[in-house]
Structure formats: C-alpha cells, structure tokens
Amino acid sequence: MSPSLWQRIVDDVVPEGTVSIWWLYQAGFVIKSPGGTTIAVDPYLSESVLASYGISRAVPAPVDAQEVEFDAVLASHPHDDHLDPDCVTAFAARETTAFVGPPSAVKIARGGGFPGARTHALRRGETVAIGDVTIEAVLARHMFEPEPTPDALGYLITAGGRRVYHSGDTEYDARIVDDTEDRVDVSMICMNGTAGNMDVDEAAMLAFRQRPSLAVPMHFGLWHDEDYGPGATLDPARFVDVYRRLAPGAEVAIPRIGEPIRFPCR
Template identity: 40%
Template sequence: MKIRWIGQAGYELSDGTTTILLDPYLSDIVEREEGLKRMVTAPVNPEDITADVLLYTHTHIDHLDPDTVKSIKSREVLFAGPGSGLPILEEAGISAARYINLDRGEERSFGDFKVRAVFADHTDDSVGYIINHGGLTLYFTGDTLFTPQFESSIRELKDIRIDILFVCINGKLGNMNVGEAVTLTRMLSPAAAVPNHYGMFAENTEDPALYVQGLADSRQVIRVLEFNKTYEAPENFI
C-alpha cells in the first residue's frame, strides 16, 4: 500500500487498484472564511482527483472541504463519512447516490480496504477510522479531544493490533495536545506512529519533534512524514 500525507489530517491511500482520499483540504476556503492562510501549497488540483472514495471524519472545512468537493470533475468518486456531511455534499452538487453513510460503529469495504468508523470526541458525530488492508491495520484518530469518553472508547480497541497509528497533536480547537497524543500512543502500543494536524496554519500548529521526544524511550517506531511524499506501507513505517 502507498500512503501520502497531503497536509493537515489528509492522506491518500492506494493499493494500485483502489485509491482513498481521507480528509483532503486542497483549497483556500479556511483563509476566505476564517482568515487563516495555508503554510503549504495544495499538492493536488481537485479537478484532477480520480480517487475511488473521498472519506471524511467530520464536517469542519479543513476536513470536508466544500471547495474541493465542488471542484472534483470525476463523477466516479464516492463520498463516505458521518451523516452530518450529506447536506454539505448535496449543496456541492453530489447526488445522494454517490454518498455512503459511515457513522460510528459502521463498516464498509472499498476494494480491498475495510473501513470501520470509531468514536472521536470533536463534533456531534465525528469519527476516526480503523482501516484494514492485506493484514495491515491503520488507525486514524481524526480530530479528537482526549476525554474520559474517548479514553473509554480506546480501551475497547486495545484488543485490536494497530500497526500504524495516525494521531492529531495540535492541542487546539478541540484536539488533543502532544502529551495526550503520547499517552494515547503508549496505551495502544502500535508498531509505528505518525503525528498529524500541524504545519497547515500558523495559528493552529505544533512541532512534531515534541511528539518524537515524548516517545523517545518507547518501542514504537515514530515517523514524521514529509509533506506530499509517498511512502510504502508497511516497509517505510515498521
């Protein structure tokens, strides 16, 4: 599987047959609506997207980006995520036939990718995703606070072997901070862990080196991904 970090909490996952875009923020809508400028240029022109599925964790505009959705020309792209996103998709011109509901506890398969939506404590129906492919298990926390409810949900996942954890670290606007991300990583004990949700907006970022330092004595492999670089999984992670 190939994994590319496209900024913020956005990723491209591909096995050569099926491609999933997760939380792609590829426009300047946050600057227009909230005054926060991108720190990196969008790595993909939305008009050129040919992914099979656009998967979103919640409806904040740096995760379910209306401008990106409107710009996608391919009519083959499906959209999957919590139910609160459907009105946004419909307003962007996406028919209900191209929408797949993925609320907490639900599972769907896209090619050889099996996707399970799990609890995230951020918006009313925000989710994280556990994605299985070819025996490899990835856990994307999505945006979430480290609250007792979230911690309880994590304890329910402890019997699942997480190969690669992708965890938010920015500590602002409803997300856990670096110290909490370190705690989560120790709780789950994945083979490898990757920090995200930094480096997009100067007003809402964090230094991933702090996460690396916090886990310096751990057994986990910590990978700070280069923006827009494609990695092979599991080879480049574990």
Template identity: 30%
Template sequence: MSLIPAVQKDEVLQRDFQSAVPAEGILLWWLGQSGFLIKSEYGTVLFDPYLSDSLTDKYRDTDKPHVRMTERAIKPSQLTGIDLVTSTHNHTDHLDAATLGPLIAANPSIKLVIPEANRAFVAKRLACDFAWPIGLSDGQSETVGAITIHAVPAAHNNVDRDQQGRCHYLGYIVQLGPNTIYHSGDTLMYDGMSEILRPFAVDLAILPINGMRPERRVSGNLFGDQAAQLAHQIGARMVVPCHYDMFSFNTESPDIFIDTCKMLGQPYRILGCGERFAFS
C-alpha cells in the same frame, strides 16, 4: 512569510502517485493538515483532503485569519484513480467543497464516506444527491470493493450525537487486505477510547498533534505527547502525526510528539507535505 515547501507537488506528486506500485503493504502521502492519500493493491483511499485556500479566503479580513504555512501539495483535479474519500466531520478543512467538487468530477465512480448525522449538511455544501454519500455512525462498517471501513467515535471537543444518537465526529479504521489504518479525524481523548481501538490491531495510526488552546477559539485536538501515548496504548505498529503546519494560528511543533514516542519506544514517522512513505 514564506511558505514551507512541499516535498513533492503538482505534476511531480501526480506522477509519483500514479506510477508507484505497492508490492506489499501500503504507500502513503501526506497532503497537508489531515489529508492523506493511501495506495495499495486493494484500492486507494483519500482521507479528509483540504487542497484549496477556501479558509484563508473566508477569514482573510477577520480577527481569526487562517494564514497558510505550507504550500498546497496538488490540485484536487490532478488526483485520479481514487476509490474512496472520507470526511470525518463538517469543518471545512475536513469537508471542503473547493476540494471535493473537482475531486469528484475527476473520479466519477468515487465513493464518499461521511458521518450519517451530517448527511443534510454534506449534501447542501457539496450540492450532491442527498442519498449519494455513504453514511456511518460509530460501530458501523461499510465495504467498498476490497476496502472495509469502520467508524469509531471522535471527541471534538466532545463525542457529540444527534437526536438519533449518531456521532457528528468520527474516526475511521480502514482495512486494506492485511493492513489496518486508523485515521482519528479531529479528536481529544475520551473515556474508553483505547478499549474501542485496541481490538482492531491498528498497524498505522494517523493522529492530530495541534492540541487545544482556548485563545485560538476553535475546537481542539490531541497534543503531541497525547497522540504518542494513544498510539502506544492501542498497540499501533506505527504512528504518523498530522493537523499542524497548515494555519499559523492553530499549529504546534512535533518535537514533544517525537520525544514522547522515543520515550515510549513507539515507532513513528514524520512526513513532509507531499512526501511518500512505504509501510508494510
């Protein structure tokens, strides 16, 4: 199977990111799966990057092969000037040592935001100092330079908590000056979700659309129509879909997402891997 080509990749993408100047608003690049690179005059944020073939290698000779569908956008060591990187939960496509190791080495002052409930797991997987990551649970916030990040629950498939009541799965709301971005992480809908999110006045929502099918034997996400409906319910000015076209066993077409957004009058944008989008 031939891979879906990246719109930009490697040195071309690196130059585009380094040279682009966000005069107003933000610049956003989709890096595949749930990975998004955000650049603004207030700082740079990298959401949940997966920039390796670690899952394809791990499951190659199993009954659940992770066959890659889209080209890798860029080597993590090529991404410099990153202020903050996130992991919404412990699944490898959101906490990948093969991605985060080279990324951290290339950005010595980078900050990593994680669910506090996952601290021990993260420290072991990344072989990092136990105290180094910034840990959050839902309702908590942290400011890094001019970037403020708020944690909200995610349901993958449930809103799971540790014995101290801290969420294992999070979404993050990042404020970059006047711009507010919601990255849901992996999630289904849960009771009170819209009520939690609406007060943040989200400008740009980033939501998964690969859905949940029991035959895949993995935790599920929103389907495309549900993602469009959630964006509409919280009043997002724009929604961008993700978590599709990475692994052949766990993907969905964005068509139902597009159709539902059109029906609801919800502004949306479909991106190719490595494509830049200016939002203000």
C-alpha cells in the same frame, strides 16, 4: 519536468501485504492499497478557510482538486479544513468517487453534487467497503466551541491486510482506546493541542495504549504556526520524545510532502 505528486501516487505500485500513505498537510492523507484503491482522508486543497475563519494557507496545496481521481473521499467531520467546501464539487464530478463520512458531512457532500448512491453515512461501529479497502468508523470527540461536531468520527482503514487509524480531530477519550486498542498497525494521530484536539502528550498516550507498529503524528504544517492558536503543540519531535519515553524503541514516521510512508517498509 518531474511528475506531479498525484501522478506519482497513480504510478505507485503497492505490493500485496503493504499499504502506501501520502501526506497532504494537516490531517489530509491518501491511502493506497495493493489493488490500486486510493482513499483520501480529510483532504484540504483550497483556500476556503480564508473566507470562513480568515486563515490562509502557509503552503500551497500539494495536489490539484481538479486533477485527482480518488476512489473515495472520507471526511472525519464537517469543519472546512477536513471537508473542503471549495473542493466537494470537483470530487463529486468524478463519477467513480464515493464519499464517506458522518451524517453531517454527508449532507454537505450531497449538497455539493454527490448523488445519494455514492455517499455512505457512517456512525461509530459501522463499516463500508470501497474496492479492496474496508473502512470502519470509530469514536472521535470533537465538541469544542463555537462549532461542536457531535457525530465526528475517526477511522480504521484496512488495506493490504494492514489497519490504519486516522484520528480525525479529537480530544483524548477512553472510548477511542476501547475501539482501537491492539487493532492498529499504523496510527495517524492529531497532536496540535488546540481547537478541541489532543496535544503531543495526549496523542503519545493514545499511541501507547493502541500499541501500533508505526505512529504518525499529524495536524500541523498547513497554517502559519501562530494561526493554530496559543499553546499549540506543533513540533512532531516532541511527540516522538514523549511517545518513546512511554514505549522505548517505538517506530515513528514524521510525514513529509512527497515522501510516501510505506508499511511495512520495503
């Protein structure tokens, strides 16, 4: 029997000066450092959105919330597909797992069992260190109705001397450029274009302004396409096309389950 995805992440040896990134669908990623620190960002591993919005997964969760042992769970904002309410208690049960997020997300994490000493409420410009990883909160603008999230964040995550941007859910905003321009090695950018997020054109423009060494489009692949809503831009090849018109020769990695993105490639 082949090892589970989580076991593969555990066994992954990350050389100095590199970072390893594993996709969990939608905006969920695991980032692993050379020191072995594993940071999960926006992991959605249940069917909780079926109860809250009537939308079911189109694909099974690639890892089991009961199996994983993250050093930290980051939530960009408290919407269920980014801060999974059915998994918070499982994450909190691991005594070495910390939680990082905006105040609204930290409140939910504490209600789910995370003690205050293991939670870190961040606002734009604030940082926290988890093992050999540094996490900086940057601006996100995710104010769509009916559930605006005024304290939503993006993150700059530094591991192995490499800085990874995770957009969370956000519309295009010049203040994101202010926070991230020329500061990003790997840029993971939402591109679905509905529910208060950038579409492929806006995501490509943000990547162009950031000038990362590698761009990674995300926020697709979890629901059935029609469940993202009318006008959704879910084909990452469209992102690649627009981005490379702006930045000919730019490097892009389309995330796939079970295939780690390693930066720099080895």
